[in-house]
Amino acid sequence: MFRAEAVPGEFDLIARHFTRPHRRSRALLGVGDDCALLAPARGALAVSTDMLLEGRHFFPEVDPESLGHKALAVNLSDLAAMGAHPVAFTLALALPQATDDWLSRFARGLFDLADAHGCELVGGDTTRGPLSLCITVMGEVDPVRALRRDGARAGDELWVSGDLGGAAWAVAHRQASGGWARPQGLTSALFEAAQERLHRPLPRVTLGKALAGLASAAIDLSDGLSGDLGHVLARSSQACGHRLAAQIALDQLPLHPVLGGLPLEQQWRLALAGGDDYELLFSAPVSRRSELQALAARLALPLTRIGQIEPVRQGAHDHEADRLRLIDAHGRAVSMTLQAHDHFSDHASRHE
């Protein structure tokens, strides 16, 4: 590989955009053979794969540069959520036709992000077909320090990086208005910031690596905080043998500034159930609080305590409402029914 199916001429075009000068790297053998060969991993090898389909994970009018960025970003975000250091990735790409303009913009978005993380394209497969992508990313992590989902314990505090709801706002706006025109009354800076969150998410790789050995559990927020927190609670409950729940202080949620003009409940809903944030949600013992605050300062990245892990109350049934308790600024329980995140489609939801 890089294997490409294309009409004659298109092959050269594809090869040109995905073949890069040889550099010193972990790849003993890169693109061009049956397999890539990677030098042995230090620690363990972390592997994740994600498929992105047009109309489902991105809008048909997506800018190719953003698509190249986002396709890799969502995979790097999985490495970040594990505390792993990115090493290499493979790309399978189906596209209806290969044009120089599309490929050059896609490759720019892809490689700019790859180079920023020292993550090398080691193989791939290009096919003519409806636009879709599949990336598999590989990284290295000390397996003892890796950020698993199953390490949260009662009493741990819950933290989230960055802010929430910006990408979900952009999706909702695109779906309601049928396009990307800026709504009246919103500054272009705020509008573009929200778009950026949707189209060019920043995987929290540096944060993830710093959290390895510090956080007790972590997950990246691809499908919305409530659903993703559910995965941490389920896995951690299973691991410790006690049913765990979480309390979230709604007034502590770090809301994306684009949400500012909306009714409060709508802001919470976008922050809790909206997807595509690609921030890290993690748990840590109270004793690590000051280290985490120092880390936030060092990375110039807000890390916000939004709640805590607690045991499920005796006698409670194992309902969603028992797993996730929302409280307002006065400590009063708030009742909200949160739909599972549905990306760009209204007839399916995403689970894990």
Next chain:
Amino acid sequence: MFRAEAVPGEFDLIARHFTRPHRRSRALLGVGDDCALLAPARGALAVSTDMLLEGRHFFPEVDPESLGHKALAVNLSDLAAMGAHPVAFTLALALPQATDDWLSRFARGLFDLADAHGCELVGGDTTRGPLSLCITVMGEVDPVRALRRDGARAGDELWVSGDLGGAAWAVAHRQASGGWARPQGLTSALFEAAQERLHRPLPRVTLGKALAGLASAAIDLSDGLSGDLGHVLARSSQACGHRLAAQIALDQLPLHPVLGGLPLEQQWRLALAGGDDYELLFSAPVSRRSELQALAARLALPLTRIGQIEPVRQGAHDHEADRLRLIDAHGRAVSMTLQAHDHFSDHASRHE
């Protein structure tokens, strides 16, 4: 992962089919977290990815069990062509709807082959969409002994495993007749053997591992012998700094028995330009001939000498005809124009 997008209820169905009891394995952490964690590779890690699209790599009426088998087989074949030992794979799957029947048959085909090679599913991503699959496979190989494409040298003999043209015959028959009915005059045993080659190719993993350190170069035959041999010649010429060609003795080609009734030139054409054989084509110095014959006997798998690598004649232009010389049983040059293999489509060809 295993991450699945589906309507509620379908998720449980998908999880049920792809979640398996824990076994001792190289996976420190398998399905269910942001990434899988694999124990460090002995030697180097070999990685390959392949995407399969309906209508392009398989017919819409494909049996799900065959699809599960073939999707993994074509990836294991890449490991075989590298001499690597399979360890793990990820699966991304888009499917229009999840039914218990389809998933159970697909999973059976997939896991029967995976278990036969001790290759573990460590993660995945399921999405609703037009049927397509992307598998990334990982294996281990000593990088010094790995079977690369660039090691063929003038004087080496060319070998191929098994037989050729059976899968290409099945594709041609399906396209000409519009279905899978057995043609008159063909025994059902021969007909089924050809179908089997197309639908359930056997990746030559054991052979590949045995060839590591023995063959000078290798490639798996996915796109047809002439095209795949071209890749070996191109890479090896670049590596040794001399332009290399190959001579193929047509009467030595191991032809699938289903081809028996066809005109000779058509048999050669299917064997040389037909794809989907997934046999190994490899080169080796003459001095290794008896070891290879002994290996064939030990594996009970025919290994056939079909020609040799030679320098491009002085003054020859770098045309396909100069790269691949076909000779008949009397040593006379045979002129054939070979089309690049086009899988199931007539408007595109596959390159590397």
